[in-house]
Amino acid sequence: MVPVLLSLPLLLGPAVFQETGSYSLTFLYTGLSRPSKGFPRFQATAFLNDQAFFHYNSNSGKAVPVGPRGPVEGMEDWEKESQLQRAREEIFLTTLKDIMDYYKDSTDGMFGCEITNNRSSGAVWRYAYDGEDFIEFNKEIPAWIPLDPAAANTKLKWEAEKVYVQRAKAYLEEECPEMLKRYLNYSRSYLDRTDPPTMIITSRRAPGRNRIFRCLAYDFYPQRISLHWNRASKKPASEPERGVFPNGNGTYLSWVDVEVPPQNSDPFLCLVEHKGLSQSLSVQWDETRKVKAENNVAARPQ
Structure with missing residues (x-):
């Protein structure tokens, strides 16, 4: 099997903070079906708005803050972040296996998942294949919506296993907003700053x-x-x-x-x-x- 790249950006924002500004929480996840020696099977980078604040990879199993200063300066419970990303790694690689089971003849692939929460469109979780929109989750129905004809079979499989619907809905409505609120306890003043040119x-x-x-x-x-x-x-x-x-x-x-x-x-x-x-x-x-x-x-x- 040819190694396949799966990348999931998870985005949340502006959420419930309209009165003081817009904030987003983004996770960029990358997984490899068969990584080369020295390359981690799974990597994650987290962003608050446009500011990276930690990295994680499956080789170390640890979330490490980016730089000596940053959006979450003063946050100390990095073991909690590491545990969360280890759980995300397991889910992510399961998704990668599901996709590879279906696309056995694919030589390469890229999948993305974006979560955004604002007044107009609500929360979205989307996958992309080869840079094209593939399937997204609608939490109001709730259901997976194919964005490409080839995604119809993926929809049937994921909705037959109800955990895919339950997991996405819980993430959009509960987990991600709570994470963003927790990070903002450390980062709000950093994100609201203005530095003149x-x-x-x-x-x-x-x-x-x-x-x-x-x-x-x-x-x-x-x-x-x-x-x-x-x-x-x-x-x-x-x-x-x-x-x-x-x-x-x-x-x-x-x-x-x-x-x-x-x-x-x-x-x-x-x-x-x-x-x-x-x-x-x-x-x-x-x-x-x-x-x-x-x-x-x-x-x-x-």
């Missing part, structure tokens, strides 16, 4: 080519940010796509570039909006520091 403007130009200005924002939280280049005349300048990326310390970084022809002498402004700022910030390239800036020294906010 630190700004740097750099410039580079190859001989005979246009100059490229980069506006870089880093060490900010939460993740959402707006960065735009404008001319001083308020006409928007062109800019390429950019993204928002983890910074490795629980914060994020992002940047936006603009390409300027040598003959263009208009001042360019980088406009920044973020929850950690009391108002929009305008950062301008300082021509008086041209030489240092060409060597990637930070420009100062104006």
Whole structure:
């Protein structure tokens, strides 16, 4: 049998915390039908909102906090977390075996289970196969709903064994909300924090080519940010796509570039909006520091 990857992200949020903000609890589970030597059969990573706070694998059998600080700093009962994940490991690998019994000819597979709880859609537990939605659980019926014709047989098997329905319903309605409440005793202030961005403007130009200005924002939280280049005349300048990326310390970084022809002498402004700022910030390239800036020294906010 070819080793098969089964990955289950379990997501809960915003749950009962609408008055103070939205919070999510996410577990990313990965299992292998026949792991190679040195690779664990089962791994788990847990997230509160977008912040990882522990890892677990079947080789060690222990849940270990991520980093010296994090969303659950001060939580000490890691043996309880380890016991819970060992139970999850058993359930997960049983699910993997059920899927492999049906897909004997599959060379690889990916399955996902997402749980979310909000005012519009309620809680959802979903599996995906090869990146496509496969089957999900509706706790109001309660029943498994095929999202692909091939999932009809899986629905019949799981509903014939009523434990699959009972387990999913209990998780959605009881276990996951209680876990999220317990974690929030440690994490609410961490998740509600706002860290404003630190700004740097750099410039580079190859001989005979246009100059490229980069506006870089880093060490900010939460993740959402707006960065735009404008001319001083308020006409928007062109800019390429950019993204928002983890910074490795629980914060994020992002940047936006603009390409300027040598003959263009208009001042360019980088406009920044973020929850950690009391108002929009305008950062301008300082021509008086041209030489240092060409060597990637930070420009100062104006």
